[in-house]
């Protein structure tokens with residue numbers, strides 16, 4: 001550690017807390033290179049969060065090294081081209097963004113000149129419910145809705161609002177009280193962390209059909225109302241329909257960060273242990289199989305907790321931090337990429353944005369349509385452990401049109417089987433435990449700072465990654 | 480000349496394929512625990528690195544990254560004394576088959592003993608339902624048919640329609656067994672770092688490490704498991 005940064009540290013021995021006002025609108029501008037001392041920082045993990053944190057720190061004049069375990073950077077933002085014809089591609093991981101809602105992310109797109117395209121994957125959704133397919137038109141038809149079992153109020157509401165917005169009928173009255181999207185507490189619902197959100201729907205008069213659709217028997221009302229309020233505060237609907245993706249695949253943004261970082265990003269460097277004290281950090285890792293060591297003033301952990309747990313940290317974390325690291329929960333599933341020889345659904349005059357009610361294949365939609373070819377990419381999401389062949393069979397069997405899907409090949413990424421990152425997205429915090437996770441999940445521990453999709457308020461992964469990376473970089477810069 | 484080479488390679492291909500036709504036997508993978516070394520002594524609470532080598536005639540070797548990391552398991556079992564080792568190994572034979580089923584079905588991609596992954600930890604499952612024949616019966620249904628809404632609202636367990644009832648019951652039993660045993664842990668990957676227990680529990684003087692790998696057989700049939708055991712003394 002340089003003597004300068006040591007002095008800097010002494011001046012700020014109280015580690016900066018995480019201010020809740022940190023994320024006001026003013027932060028969406030770019031900082032000037034700081035005039036503070038140059039700090040040496042190791043960023044653990046080269047996913048979008050680690051790369052973004054590295055880029056932010058570099059921009060502020062610090063000396064950064066990003067250590068990534070696998071042979072590619074980008075983590076869960078992963079655009080696959082291998083084996084696909086005609087220059088087509090498919091996003092194995094993160095696949096869409098919204099506007100508004102992804103403010104920090106869009107700021108980086110502008111800054112780095114990365115182009116976003118409209119992505120109509122949620123338009124004209126065809127939904128399979130109890131085996132039967134419904135268009136959006138059908139799902140706003142009073143007689144259809146009544147027959148499905150919705151009550152009169154719900155039928156009224158859904159005849160004027162989109163099907164996915166049913167939740168607003170019941171949670172809308174609660175949302176106005178939240179004014180700061182980073183502050184779920186103290187708005188009057190603190191006692192509702194042990195109440196299932198389903199109870200709120202029941203209290204509002206939800207029918208059995210609505211309760212079945214909305215679920216929420218295991219979700220904290222406080223958490224869920226906060227989540228909905230965050231969307232409202234960001235100006236997005238409960239299920240944004242006008243979404244976007246990046247031209248050439250979503251990996252374009254991590255790649256743009258990495259390009260700026262150059263050889264500061266080191267691949268094939270799995271971290272094995274981290275030692276830290278008041279003066280700095282020391283990291284043991286392997287490079288091309290050989291043991292290595294690196295010291296620095298600070299570390300940004302941008303590895304998701306389930307993978308981070310495998311790294312031994314000495315001294316250990318406080319019980320509060322350890323609880324968060326041990327208990328933050330993720331879902332995990334599989335992405336299928338169907339390469340088709342035509343837009344077969346057009347013949348049937350139906351939408352390819354389909355939600356199936358199969359446990360194996362959950363949904364499909366078109367992507368990569370800017371590539372100049374008659375071939376098309378249809379992406380799908382489904383369960384882990386399902387073979388691509390089975391997914392293809394389910395697709396062909398359940399597809400509602402008369403034409404046979406013209407699938408030429410299917411490739412997939414089963415995240416449940418990934419060696420370094422077996423997770424997908426953070427899910428809700430368990431009932432009654434919000435105060436244990438929030439804001440602890442964002443807080444630094446000594447010289448270790450936390451970034452990554454799990455360490456922000458909302459689980460919209462790529463925005464949470466860029467926001468948290470910015471936050472961690474800012475905290476270290478100012479420390 | 481090129482014509483001759485092409486012809487020769489054709490002959491070789493034919494020779495190779497006919498060879499595999501007559502040689503359908505799948506070899507057992509060779510599993511070795513390189514670190515820590517067998518019968519070494521380490522202190523309570525210390526951090527040790529482990530390294531396992533796998534080599535399988537059909538699948539390849541871990542040295543060349545031909546073995547999938549998530550398919551290599553290292554089981555840790557703390558035992559009160561040396562004399563409990565053979566007893567334990569004997570007893571463990573009964574759950575060997577269920578553990579193989581667990582590997583075959585990728586259960587451990589979504590579950591771990593002590594942490595939540597996509598699915599609940601075996602510890603949480605065992606705490607919730609306890610050990611009883613009715614529990615195994617009930618959980619076996621869930622394993623076959625899939626499950627949604629018990630442990631959260633946003634994850635679901637896919638069905639495992641190819642499992643027969645008897646195997647699903649054995650799996651449920653193993654889930655609860657692993658979830659109840661406070662002296663057991665499971666790591667994945669050919670290498671990693673282990674934080675050893677502190678000596679709070681005077682009952683753990685020996686740590687038994689069992690590394691195992693289930694190979695892919697020949698076109699997924701006739702899969703075989705290789706194992707290696709190392710005994711570590713704690714002081």
Ligand SMILES: Cc1cc2nc3c(=O)[nH]c(=O)nc-3n(C[C@H](O)[C@H](O)[C@H](O)COP(=O)(O)OP(=O)(O)OC[C@H]3O[C@@H](n4cnc5c(N)ncnc54)[C@H](O)[C@@H]3O)c2cc1C
Nearest residue numbers: 045047048049069075076093094095096271452453461462
């Ligand atoms: C199928 C799928 C669909 C998704 N859809 C969307 C979407 O539409 N919109 C959206 O915003 N988000 C989406 N997400 C979520 C989003 O992709 C993630 O939240 C985000 O990419 C996580 O970024 P991260 O940098 O926090 O973590 P990661 O991407 O997981 O990066 C962590 C990195 O750390 C590395 N690592 C692990 N262990 C070590 C070690 N010991 N040493 C060094 N490095 C290590 C990993 O290899 C990895 O590269 C989706 C995710 C998936 C999987």
